[in-house]
Amino acid sequence: MKFDEYRQHDAVGLAGLVAKGEVSAGELLETAVERMGQVNPALNAVTLDLADFxxxxAAAKLEGPLAGVPFLLKDLGATLAGTVxxxxSALLKDNVAAADSALTTAYRQAGLVIFGKTNTPEFGLMPITESAFLGPCRNPWDVSRTPGGSSGGAASAVAAGIVPAAHASDGGGSIRTPASACGLFGMKPSRGRVSFAPLGEGWGGASIQHAVTRSVRDxxxxxxxxxxxxxxxxxxxxAPATPYAQEVGRAPGKLRIGFTTAxxxxxxxxxxxxxxxxxxxxxxxxxGHTVEEVSVPGNLAAMQQGAGDVIAASVAATFDAEAQRRGRPVAEDEVExxxxxxxxxxxxxxxGTYVRGLAAIHAYGRAVAGLFETYDVLLxxxxxxxxxxxxxxxxxxxxFxxxxxxxxPNTQAFNNTxxxxxxxxxxxxxxxLPIGLQFVGRMAGEATLFRLAGQLETAKPWFDRVAPI
Incomplete structure (x- = not known):
């Protein structure tokens, strides 16, 4: 398949072509690998080439709703057995996974063909993707600018057309930030929607995995x-009683939308x-929606202080675990x-500080939830x-x-709620340059957001507006 045709389809569309026998999984993969070879030297979006894997x-019997679609994992969170x-971070350059994570297993069972891992800042701590170990990742809309972070490599790869969708994760905005910076759709699901198994929580439950995509239905x-x-x-x-894929295209009804330019x-x-x-x-x-200007309630400063303590303690725990594993402490010159x-x-x-931090986070979540007693969505x-x-x-x-x-300024709040x-x-x-608009729903309210997103995608399409690289 030629790249021009490949790029006309989202993941669902490509899977449909494979299912009908119009193209093979191997042909799609080679198109993706060729595109990676063309643009990745300028972008540094894919940092681990797994094309042979x-x-x-692709040569095996693939089944599932996305059988044969090329896909990339972020070099953070999801693990693929036998790969780093x-x-x-250089600190974990030899961190070879013994097994697939639950999410990777789900992706492979759905028929996705994983062929690489994408760039991320050290431990996902930054909203840019410029680690000393993996090198800076660049934005396909303007290579002098950041694609955002921490899923910057994923967003750069999707925006450049290497893949139609890629794995991403979000602990303070790391799906939404790069999706916004790269002109993509990015959904951060509710806390607990996607498992981190076999690991526990990420950053006190703030971090969650999903994807960046070109289309809402993907x-x-x-x-x-x-x-x-x-x-x-x-x-x-x-899991929802009605699959989310069936929500896209359904009328969202007359929503009460509060907005703020703050x-x-x-x-x-x-x-x-x-x-x-x-x-x-x-x-x-x-x-047809009711739209009113609102103020977002809650003690943001207290929440940020608490979240900072939780994240810092999590980093310390990671370092302590690595020190125990290798039998010597982590040194200052080993990390940024x-x-x-x-x-x-x-x-x-x-x-005590950790517990108080969680209490401040939870208090902020309760305050913001009050806004959603009146409104369905916050813009x-x-x-x-x-x-x-x-x-x-x-x-x-x-x-800094x-x-x-x-x-x-606007993403971390909703990780913590x-x-x-x-x-x-x-x-x-x-x-x-792309500018993304954020829509926040009630806890577990992804269905409402997907319906609204589908409506917006129809009203103001973006799929054919592609980065110039």
């Missing part, structure tokens, strides 16, 4: 594939992001400066600005925190 998979999961079907509770999960939600964790949004929110609000109103700083913070988090900008230049966050560490939240939140590519800057 993929060829063996480095989490973007995201819905991938979540149907992924939402399998596993025995012993510390958080879990039962930047929750910084002083203000970039004016182009403000305008994108206002335009999206008008679009929703034109589709910002990672080491997070580790040092984590070593000072007492048990706000996904990011504070269009994609920022490579190196912008780290070139002046004195300005200010620049960090200027770029990503546990609610589903999606970014929809409805706007582009005057400079031609």
């Amino acid at each position: 993929g060829r063996k998979e 999961t480095s989490s973007g 995201s819905a079907l991938l979540l149907d594939i992924a939402c399998r509770p596993q025995p012993g999960d510390p958080y879990y939600l039962d 930047a929750l964790a910084s002083d203000a949004l970039d004016p182009e992001c403000v305008q994108a929110v206002l335009d999206a609000a008008r679009l929703c109103e034109s589709l 400066m910002l990672t080491w700083g997070m580790y040092r913070r984590g070593t000072g988090v007492s048990g 706000l900008s996904t990011l504070g600005t269009p994609p920022i230049p490579i190196g912008h966050l780290t070139e002046d560490l004195r300005a 925190t200010e620049r960090l939240f200027k770029f990503m 546990g609610q589903p939140a999606m970014t929809v590519p409805l706007a582009w800057s005057k400079g031609g």
